[in-house]
Amino acid sequence: MNETITNLWSIPLLIVIPILTAIVVNLLYNRGRAIRAVSIASAAVLLVISLVSPYGFQWFTGQPGVTYDGTYTFNANVFSWKLSLEYYYGPLQQIMISVMSFLLLFVVAISTKSLKKNFGPYIALMFLTYLSAAAIMMVNDFYHLWIAVEIGSLLVAGLVAASGGGAAQKAALKYTFFSALSGSGLAIALALILGITGYANITDAINSLKINDLSGMYNVLYVSFAFLMLSWIYAGGLAPIHPLKSDVYRSAYPHATVMLQTQSKLTLVAIGLVLLRMFGTLPFAREAMLSISILTMVIGIVMALIQTDFRWILAYLIVSHSGLVTVGISLGTFRGIVGGLFQAVNDVIYMSLLLVCCEMVLYFGRGTSIKFSGGLAKRAPLLTVFVILGTLAASGVPPFNGFQSELILIQAALEQGLPEVAAVILMVSVSTFIALFRAIYSIFLRPGDELQQGSERFKLPGTTLIFLVALVAITLVLGIYPQLALNFLTESALKVVFVPWVP
């Protein structure tokens, strides 16, 4: 894989455009139409950049190791110290950031329509959340990883607090207190890794671990692994920190939760792959990651089953499905990693579909409690169809995308001689269907006294309808032609397994 030694043009743009947009919409503050125009245009530009960008690096300091074969080229597979803080944009980054850009475009379009006033700062937070997730996906050095995770945590708190209400502010405060703990842990992990290897660049640090004699250093390695894993658990909302994250998902507006859960999944993928590349060969490291993943799946799904509010159900299902993403990565095999990455892509899409449906339930003036609502299917039949399709996708029913990624994960677990993990994945699929169908029956299908009185049908707003149709189309296309996404993911999985020092 030869790439030019010039810095890639798209990486700075993916970072700078969200910052500039955040500044502009903040200044516009209350000018609704201007904010809507600027934010939609920016989100569209980000989507185009992420789709058309070539692959390559951005170096901040130091220089790449180059080989001379007539022209100077950078060969990532040839060993050389890079000594630089760097970002990398490859196929994995492309599909993840493109999906996130697509979601941002519609989330911004929906939120600028539904919010009434003073939403400039709110949209700014949305763009900055995108920025932090994009940065976490692209970094190949511990320094930028730490900064991006820290910024991401603060932005999550900001976005939740901006959703208003005492519950949202409490969730934001709790989340920020714990983010302070995990952020400090990540800084300590960075310091320890610097102390052991002398390098902040992840490629250099992995090479240093391979080359140098580490006898007597294992205790320090384990401590740095533990601190890095703490930030993985925290930023991704894995067990036992899951109550904080589910509180955050539940308290924010559902459209904001679309961005929050996307950021979480991207963070889980990025830090998970760093953990695997750096510490994958350390005894018991993958086992520890796998245990946390299984615990997250089980706790998340059990909590989802006992909830009586559609928003809470979705919040815990997002947590539980985060475990599906990390279980694949934790298996550490080619198939496992591909399954985990594919699950992350699928998960953000079908969960977004369900979250937007939840937003529409609130938009129609209905509560999301499954105890007191009902009869919405008669008044909003189209929304009922969308929510059922989202449920089928989330439950891993063919021909939707969830089926393909969960099948790969089950195959990977069986290949590794772990049928019990495969059984847990199956159990999560079935329980997801039960938890969601319970809510759908209560809110949509069950006769509702109050709603029976009216006969007028609720109409979905145009932007939301387009978004829902697009999401359903993607779940179907990826379910029927999974290779469309897998082509982007296989190279990254191969690199993690066979040449972990290559970003």
Next chain:
Amino acid sequence: MIELTLQTLSFLAAALLVIIGMAGMLYLDNLIKKLIAFTLLSDGVNLALVSLGYVQGGIVPILEPGASLSDFPNEAALIFGPGIVLTNIVIGVSTTAILAALIVILYKRYGTLKASKVLKGEHE
């Protein structure tokens, strides 16, 4: 037996600050005290990072004219630790500001600074 050098003492002080900060954040009930505990924790991490770059009898990591190039890598203090500290200070201030703002808002809403009352769960 670990030798008690300036660097070791510095690391011990950092560990103490981190432990006090963490304990305060987890066990104190007053939100402002929790905030102060966070600043202690942050200071502890900063001290650990600065201590990492300490070199006994070392020099400032700036290459002066006429300085020996061969001795410089061994004598110069490591620059990356203090560099991270600068960033951590900025992050710490941002986090403190957000926490303080949220505490003020919640105090106005609930009229108390007790975490046990303010953060009482609404979970079903």
